[in-house]
Amino acid sequence: MDKQGYDAIRKLLGESPAFVQGDVACAYGAVLAxxxxxxxxxxxxxxxTAESMASLxxxxxxxxxQMEDEIASIAAxxxxxxxxxxxxxxxxxxxxxxxxxxIGYACMTETPCVIVNVQRSGPSTGQPTEPAQGDMxxxxxxxxxxxxxxxxxxxxxxxxxxxxxxxxxxxxxxRVPVIVLTDGEVGHMREKTVIPEFDELKLVERETPxxxxxxxVPFGGGEAAVPPMGFFGLGYRTYVTGLTHTEKGLPAxxxxxxxxxxxxxxxxxxxxxxxxxxxxxxxxxxxAEFAVVSYGITSRVALNAVRxxxxxxxxxxYLRLIGLWPFPEERLLGLSKQVKGILVPxxxxxxxxxxxxxxxxxxxxxxxxxKIGGEIHTPAxxxxxxxxxxxGRRR
Amino acid sequence: xxxxxQLAGFGGQGIVLSGLILGEAAILDGMNAVxxxxxxxxxxxxxxxxxxxxxxxxxxYPKVVSPDILVVLSQPAYDKYRSEVGKKAxxxxxxxxxxxxxxxxxxxxxxxxxxxxxxxVANVIMLGTLAKVSxxxxxxxxxxxxxxxxxxxxxxxNLKALDAGxxxx
Numbered sequence: 001m002d003k004q005g006y007d008a009i010r011k012l013l014g015e016s017p018a019f020v021q022g023d024v025a026c027a028y029g030a031v032l033a034x035x036x037x038x039x040x041x042x043x044x045x046x047x048x049t050a051e052s053m054a055s056l057x058x059x060x061x062x063x064x065x066q067m068e069d070e071i072a073s074i075a076a077x078x079x080x081x082x083x084x085x086x087x088x089x090x091x092x093x094x095x096x097x098x099x100x101x102x103i104g105y106a107c108m109t110e111t112p113c114v115i116v117n118v119q120r121s122g123p124s125t126g127q128p129t130e131p132a133q134g135d136m137x138x139x140x141x142x143x144x145x146x147x148x149x150x151x152x153x154x155x156x157x158x159x160x161x162x163x164x165x166x167x168x169x170x171x172x173x174x175r176v177p178v179i180v181l182t183d184g185e186v187g188h189m190r191e192k193t194v195i196p197e198f199d200e201l202k203l204v205e206r207e208t209p210x211x212x213x214x215x216x217v218p219f220g221g222g223e224a225a226v227p228p229m230g231f232f233g234l235g236y237r238t239y240v241t242g243l244t245h246t247e248k249g250l251p252a253x254x255x256x257x258x259x260x261x262x263x264x265x266x267x268x269x270x271x272x273x274x275x276x277x278x279x280x281x282x283x284x285x286x287x288a289e290f291a292v293v294s295y296g297i298t299s300r301v302a303l304n305a306v307r308x309x310x311x312x313x314x315x316x317x318y319l320r321l322i323g324l325w326p327f328p329e330e331r332l333l334g335l336s337k338q339v340k341g342i343l344v345p346x347x348x349x350x351x352x353x354x355x356x357x358x359x360x361x362x363x364x365x366x367x368x369x370x371k372i373g374g375e376i377h378t379p380a381x382x383x384x385x386x387x388x389x390x391x392g393r394r395r
Numbered sequence: 396x397x398x399x400x401q402l403a404g405f406g407g408q409g410i411v412l413s414g415l416i417l418g419e420a421a422i423l424d425g426m427n428a429v430x431x432x433x434x435x436x437x438x439x440x441x442x443x444x445x446x447x448x449x450x451x452x453x454x455x456y457p458k459v460v461s462p463d464i465l466v467v468l469s470q471p472a473y474d475k476y477r478s479e480v481g482k483k484a485x486x487x488x489x490x491x492x493x494x495x496x497x498x499x500x501x502x503x504x505x506x507x508x509x510x511x512x513x514x515x516v517a518n519v520i521m522l523g524t525l526a527k528v529s530x531x532x533x534x535x536x537x538x539x540x541x542x543x544x545x546x547x548x549x550x551x552x553n554l555k556a557l558d559a560g561x562x563x564x
Contacts, residue, residue, distance in 0.1 A: 015543065019419035019428065189457055190415060190430040192422040297457070304456040379456055 001034055006198045012059045016195035022160040022186040023090075025193050026116050027052030029164030030088050032196065034203055035114070036062035037087040039076035041069055041095060044128045045184035046118035049090040070095035074102040074115065081111045082240060084231045086168055090116040092184075094125055096135055097142070103177050104143030105242045107266060110175035110219070110227070112206055114167045117179060118187040121374055130374025131184030133296055133347040137354075139179045140325045146263050148270035150277060151179040151325040153295045157191035163322070165196075169204035170277070174269060175226050181324065183347070185297045185376055209236055220247035224268040270326055279323030280331055284310055288317025290390055291339045293332070293356060295321040297376055298345050305382035316386055324352065332359035341365035341389045345377050365389065397450040398531050399459045401484075402521075403476045404468030406434055406443045409518035414445030416522060416540045421449040423536035429457045442472050449531050464529055466521060467493050468504065487525060489517070500528060502563045508556065516556035523560020534561065 001009070010016075013028055020028070026049045030038070038053040040046075050066070057064040063080070067073040073089045080087035091099065096117045106113055121127035122134050135142075139151045150170050152163045160182055167178040209216045209228040218238045221227045230236030239249035244259040252258040270277070281299075284306055285291065294302040299320040309316040319335060321328065335342065341364055344353045353368045360366055369385045371377050400417065404410045411432045418428035427450050434443040446459045465480045466487045467473045473493045477486075490501035502524050508517035519541060526537050538557060545553050 017422055019415065019422050019430070019540075185431075185457070188431065190418055190428075191454075192427060300455045300457060307455070376458065378458075 001201070001203060003198055006201065009060060010195065012056060013195055017192045018195065019190050020157065020193050021048055021188055021190050022154070022157045022182055023048035023118060023188065024052045025157045025160035026090065026164050026180065026182070027056060028193070028195065029161040030114070030168070031056050031060060032161070032201060033086060033165040033168035035086045035088045035168060036060065037077065037080035037085040038062070038089065039065045039067050039073045039080070039087070040089045040091065041067055041073050043092045043095050045120055045131070045187045046090045046092045046095075046116065048187070049116060049118070053088075070098040071102065074099040074106070074113075077113045078102060078106050078109070078111045081113050082231050084233055086112070086172070088114040088116065090118065092118050092120045093122040093135060096138065100138070100142040103149070104145060104147060106177040107143070107147040107149055108242045109240050110229070110266070111177070112171040112175050112229075113177050114164065114171055115177055115179045116164065117181055119181060119183040121372065127374050129184065131186075131297065131347065131376065132372065132374070133181075133183060133298065133351070134372075135181065136324060136346075136348065136351040139181055146267060148267045149176045149179065149325060150174065150270065150323070151181055152279065153181045153322060153324050154186060155296050155299045155320065156186065157189060157193050160186065161193055161195070165201070165203075169202070172204045172206040173226070174273065175206065175229060176270065181296065183297055208234060213237065217247045218249045219245060219262070221265070223265055224272040225265060226269050274326040274328075275330075277323055277326055278328045278331060280328055281320040281322060283318040285317035285319065285335075285338070287315055288339055289315040290341045290343070290386060291317040291319055291335055292343045292345065292382065292386060293319045293321065293335070294345055295324060295352065298347060301377045301379055302345060302382055304379040305386065308379060308383055309386060314386075314390070321352070327355045327359065329355075329359040332356055333361070333363070336360040336363040339364055341367060341392075343367050343369060343382070343386050343389050345369035345371070345382050345385065347371055347376065365392070367392070397448065397452070397454070398464075398529070399462045400447045400449070400464045400466070400525070400529070400531065401444060401459060401462045401476065401480065402447070402466045403442070403444045403472035405472060406441050408443070408468050409515065410443040410468070411445045412544065413518045413522055414447045416537070416544050417447050417525070417532060418449070419543065420526075420532035420536040420540035421447075423539055424533050426451055427454050429454050431457060442469075442475050444472070444476060464525065466525060468517070468521065470494065485529070487521070487528070489521075500524070500564075507559050507563065511552065511556055511559065513552060516553060519553050519556040520560040520563070523557040524564045525560075527561045527564035
């Protein structure tokens with residue numbers, strides 16, 4: 001985006017700082033990132049993102065299309081990406097479930113796209129207007145087969161804007177779907193939101209082939225390669241299929257060798273970059289003997305609780321997961337060597353608790369503080385659980 | 396400094412919009428603000444509440460803990476929310492719509508709005524009164540925030556309403 005294009009977008013977005021909902025900030029982030037195609041189906045509590053995109057897209061030469069359902073929405077987004085656009089959809093629980101097959105298709109076909117999931121209480125239609133963190137595992141494992149993708153978790157309205165921009169950058173860089181896991185609380189709250197200036201805005205564009213047409217290999221490269229994307233209209237011959245395919249993109253469904261090579265590369269391109277994908281916030285970890293590890297809206301309650309405990313001279317630290325997938329295992333392992341115990345508050349009955357336990361591998365205690373039903377934790381609940389952990393014994 | 400304000404009434408009175416304008420005025424003052432809301436599925440009628448937290452420090456916990464001010468514009472909202480709020484909170488009520496035997500700042504917001512010709516601006520009158528007595532936002536920022544969030548052509552009416560609110564405090 002050049003300065004002229006940026007100025008036009010700024011005019012479109014209006015005043016900064018804005019006082020907008022998290023859902024709206026997701027739309028702002030998308031427009032700033034260069035997203036010019038949105039397909040979606042309205043669902044509480046994600047509708048405001050679609051509504052914003054519907055009003056913003058025509059003003060910047062983009063396309064907004066309301067599809068018949070969420071399966072069609074993600075399909076349209078994948079198609080738009082192959083037509084060369086940066087594309088996004090937003091949804092919540094039931095819609096996210098419907099999108100799973102095509103998220104796998106986007107992984108298999110190495111299609112850059114962004115999916116914002118404003119989480120609400122499930123399973124099924126659950127509590128439409130209530131926030132939850134129940135899709136943390138589904139984001140990672142919801143589609144079938146082996147794959148890797150990236151998931152980011154904002155905890156404020158500002159971060160909704162910032163992380164949607166980052167989601168587009170990472171999806172373009174790695175040619176994977178990137179999922180932004182917000183929730184009904186962050187999605188519907190209003191906060192001060194600063195729109196980044198032109199020189200603060202760092203955008204990544206997908207690499208496109210530069211070789212002669214006859215020597216282009218659309219799905220080639222080394223073991224962890226991200227091949228240049230010869231999307232439709234560039235003049236390169238590219239066959240796109242969800243079937244196991246050769247480097248040329250042609251189906252090779254009976255070849256163990258081709259399948260292993262392809263799926264290993266799809267996973268390795270993310271796994272080998274996992275250190276560069278670590279996004280965590282650490283506070284009060286100096287001399288910490290115990291730590292609260294949290295993410296999303298719950299992390300704001302956790303920070304409040306940690307501050308209260310620090311005022312009481314308790315050596316409690318705070319670690320927030322901003323990048324959830326790939327999981328920052330090494331950092332959690334490092335933390336477990338420093339502290340005696342970790343508390344994991346989350347708005348589900350046990351999801352991110354599990355990869356934390358796996359990463360920690362028994363080196364310290366890990367306690368869980370689940371909460372469901374639509375209310376976020378209170379600071380007092382987290383303070384109490386930390387005190388219990390501090391006084392508790394290894395089970 | 397952390398100030399917690401709860402605005403309550405019925406859907407259609409502009410409760411959520413009032414919270415939005417108040418929070419926006421606060422950020423125009425250079426403060427931090429969080430606005431959250433709860434309302435039923437009805438577009439009009441059911442109880443509506445809008446919570447605003449204003450602070451000079453970053454706001455971590457985004458929920459109201461103990462409101463400093465409770466503004467109530469309907470009897471059902473008073474009956475529903477009053478008991479949840481501690482007695483130390485300052486209470487502001489629409490004196491024509493809410494019956495209460497406790498000490499409160501009573502202003503007939505709806506009647507004042509009718510006198511200006513449009514009942515729909517009662518919420519803006521309320522914001523004027525709230526800003527005057529609480530000093531949680533400056534008048535200048537509140538005026539700007541109101542103007543940023545109203546339909547074109549209603550500027551004069553809304554500024555009059557805001558002024559009526561300030562004078563009623």
